[in-house]
Amino acid sequence: GESVGLHLPTLSVQEGDNSIINCAYSNSASDYFIWYKQESGKGPQFIIDIRSNMDKRQGQRVTVLLNKTVKHLSLQIAATQPGDSAVYFCAETTFNKFYFGSGTKLNVKP
Amino acid sequence: DTEVTQTPKHLVMGMTNKKSLKCEQHMGHRAMYWYKQKAKKPPELMFVYSYEKLSINESVPSRFSPECPNSSLLNLHLHALQPEDSALYLCASSQAQMDQPQHFGDGTRLSIL
Numbered sequence: 001g002e003s004v005g006l007h008l009p010t011l012s013v014q015e016g017d018n019s020i021i022n023c024a025y026s027n028s029a030s031d032y033f034i035w036y037k038q039e040s041g042k043g044p045q046f047i048i049d050i051r052s053n054m055d056k057r058q059g060q061r062v063t064v065l066l067n068k069t070v071k072h073l074s075l076q077i078a079a080t081q082p083g084d085s086a087v088y089f090c091a092e093t094t095f096n097k098f099y100f101g102s103g104t105k106l107n108v109k110p
Numbered sequence: 111d112t113e114v115t116q117t118p119k120h121l122v123m124g125m126t127n128k129k130s131l132k133c134e135q136h137m138g139h140r141a142m143y144w145y146k147q148k149a150k151k152p153p154e155l156m157f158v159y160s161y162e163k164l165s166i167n168e169s170v171p172s173r174f175s176p177e178c179p180n181s182s183l184l185n186l187h188l189h190a191l192q193p194e195d196s197a198l199y200l201c202a203s204s205q206a207q208m209d210q211p212q213h214f215g216d217g218t219r220l221s222i223l
Contacts, residue, residue: 032209096207103151
């Protein structure tokens with residue numbers, strides 16, 4: 001099947017630093033991308049999304065960047081907090097297809 | 111608190127049992143989804159309902175049977191499951207199919223003995 005993202009890496013950052021989580025997608029026809037956060041024992045939580053006609057979208061403390069040329073998606077978290085510790089999944093969708101990436105675990109050190 | 115409610119939170123069943131997982135949302139969403147998630151893996155799409163009709167079945171074995179009684183409810187009927195079916199089963203909903211953010215419940219942790 002399609003492959004989105006990398007094998008699960010772990011990113012450790014110091015509290016207060018900025019975090020960047022990366023994701024590679026394989027389907028150039030994908031037109032909608034989403035970042036989810038999943039804390040232990042909970043379901044994925046929507047963070048931010050972006051459509052293929054945009055390169056950048058900002059939310060509260062989060063920014064998503066889309067580079068369609070190299071099929072790359074990134075999530076930037078400003079001033080990372082302990083509550084940001086979780087697994088982060090990117091997801092891509094085309095018509096009638098929806099794929100999650102393999103995820104990145106974010107550890108925030110106090 | 112999640113706006114998608116799943117029951118039960120935990121379920122242990124034998125391979126000959128029949129049980130059902132339930133999911134409910136009151137956000138007026140018209141698309142609902144079932145996912146299976148194994149430990150340390152991403153969720154895998156199983157079924158999609160759009161306007162109460164099954165629109166996607168990702169080649170899921172027939173021992174899993176989805177049902178959408180109305181626009182707010184989604185069930186997953188389980189029968190003759192295998193130990194490898196033990197996983198977290200997640201329900202999600204969105205305003206429309208696929209190209210809108212999905213809202214997830216916290217899942218049912220299923221263990222097959």
